[in-house]
Amino acid sequence: MAKVTGTALVTGGNRGLGLEVCRQLGRLGMRVLLSARDIAAGAEATAALRSEGLEVTFEPLDVTSQESIDKLADRLERQGLRLASLVNNAAIALQGFDASVAERTVAANFLGPLHVTERLLPLMEEHGRIVMVSSGAGELEGLSPAIRQRVDPPPSKEELVALMHEFVDDVRGGGYAAKGWPGSAYRVSKLGLNALTRLLAAELKPRHLLVNAVCPGWVRTRMGGEGASRSVEEGADTLVWAATLPPEGPSGGFFRERRAIPW
Template sequence: MKPATGTALVTGANRGLGLETCRQLGRLGWRVWLTAPDPDEGQQVRDALRSEGLDVHFEPLDVASPESLSTLAGRLEQQGVRLSALINNAGVAMDGFNAHVAEYTLAVNFFGPLHVTERLLPLMEEHGRIVMVSSSLAELKDYPPALQQRFDPPPSKEQLKALLRSFVEDVRDGVYEARGWPGSAYRVSKLGLNALTRLLAQELKPRNQLVNAVLPGWVRTQMGGQHAARSVERGADILVWAATLPPEGPTGGLFINRRPIPW
């Protein structure tokens, strides 16, 4: 059965998974708001998708910038936009490992989805879907028990934010290994994102909002590289699936190939 249509906003949609997600949603008849930090690049992508006959609009958004997010939200509110789906796709995987890398990676991959979701919630329709793009590198089974216990069950949202900020400070102080952290800001950011997904799912149940995290797999994108096993079309499928779940669909889950897997 063809999923119901609606309006979706996709972050980091100027290339790769985000771009393909916009294309697939557009082909299903959705109205799509494509966001990206660079206005020129975003407008070019919007125009390319419109040339395919898709209902795609563009607004600039740097998920790590509170000012950029505030401007976006204000413009959407002025236009009376109501969102059926929010897809938090924007992410970075930086070279190297130091306090700057840790801080910026968390700003984009964890705090970005958190702040975007919180700021745009007033624009979400009932039974709206919120999608977090996670990674297999954040599966709890791959972490030491002591670290698992800090994230499972998830602490409160404020405690979770403090925990991730402590990771940055531990990297800055050179004690992250002694504190049990892995030497990868990307892994920690997605570990935090998974915990956030579970917290938001519980928080938003009374509002009938569905919040799920998805694993697109190793995809041939700028981040994944050309030797990755999956096409961008196949990788985007799980994002589109989670964005078009029916009202009675799952919430608070982690999914790959449209199937749930353990956190």
């Protein structure tokens, strides 16, 4: 692939897919801002990439903390930085299923990308790329009609946020199944993220920003496990592709292996 210029910010970049995305973007010639909640792990990952000759800087970021997001944005603004790419990779997959798991999962996997993207939008270059790291778990197929009609087509952003909070409340109250919700907080968070991708793509079209969701597949990471079918290099490929699309590239799509897949 030809060299790519500009600055890319990757959330959850200290390990797994995020780290490999940072590496591949750096090898393409981009300046990479590797962000992570764990400061020690983020600094170690950054040092490793810099030892490979890549231009990588560590930026502390907890996507579940508005204060942390604001501090990051303020730092970048003071430096006069503009972002060519934003890869919303940070996410969690917790064991079990209860109100606490639902709330924490929605906070990290849906509200995190929403708040990070909204706060960094003023720093995005024209024709910038925003990538949401999603999952096949977020596909609409197999979803109950009651829930599907509430996310497809997506409602307003405010209604979507309220819907995600409603899911958490329904889990807390024990009535989630009767309302048609899946018994997986991870799946619901990715359903919300996919709907958000479609909303943002339409909203940001006048600014010529490209917003897409990517399913990296089942990848051998700490989250995916050692038995997963894909390497981190393979999983990162389509994420890097989406983060380096040309100005005439697609927007508002869901991709796997660089090919569009149904929502």
